[in-house]
Amino acid sequence: MAGFTITSTNHTSFTVSSLDRAIGLFRDALGFELLNRSPRDPKFIEQVVGVEGADIEVAYLQAPGHRLELIEYLGPADRGTVDSRPCDAGFAHIAFDVDDIHEAITAVRAAGSEPMGEPITVNAGPNKGGLVVYTRDPDGITVEFIQRPKA
Numbered sequence: 001m002a003g004f005t006i007t008s009t010n011h012t013s014f015t016v017s018s019l020d021r022a023i024g025l026f027r028d029a030l031g032f033e034l035l036n037r038s039p040r041d042p043k044f045i046e047q048v049v050g051v052e053g054a055d056i057e058v059a060y061l062q063a064p065g066h067r068l069e070l071i072e073y074l075g076p077a078d079r080g081t082v083d084s085r086p087c088d089a090g091f092a093h094i095a096f097d098v099d100d101i102h103e104a105i106t107a108v109r110a111a112g113s114e115p116m117g118e119p120i121t122v123n124a125g126p127n128k129g130g131l132v133v134y135t136r137d138p139d140g141i142t143v144e145f146i147q148r149p150k151a
Contacts, residue, residue, distance in 0.1 A: 009066070011067040012067075013070070015073060016070050022137070029107040037060075052076065091142075093143065097145075101133060101146075108137075108143065112138055113135045114135060130146055
């Protein structure tokens with residue numbers, strides 16, 4: 001057993017190509033509160049992330065019960081993009097419970113995200129009987145929406 005205790009989750013982070021566009025999705029379309037947006041000291045960031053020439057601007061948004069960090073890298077010049085599928089190792093997504101999955105899709109579509117399929121009824125597990133859909137933004141950030149079954 002570890003000699004330490006995890007006391008809480010601090011945040012989930014996504015690297016984005018445009019902080020303005022990503023904030024538009026999470027703040028404007030999903031209603032999260034923008035807590036902070038600011039650059040970071042490049043020398044410090046190089047040490048933290050292990051990338052020479054790292055230069056970033058960071059935004060923190062508060063989701064219901066969870067904090068989200070969005071990072072736009074301004075450097076290094078040779079940064080790239082990730083094109084992964086849900087079946088690829090290292091793929092990640094974030095899931096939110098919603099009261100109306102169709103309205104959630106409408107909201108994220110207006111911000112540039114698209115569903116990866118139609119909402120479908122969950123046939124097993126803790127969300128059985130509810131609806132689920134994955135949506136994906138232009139950076140490949142996948143947001144899952146789950147509408148729990150009516151009680």
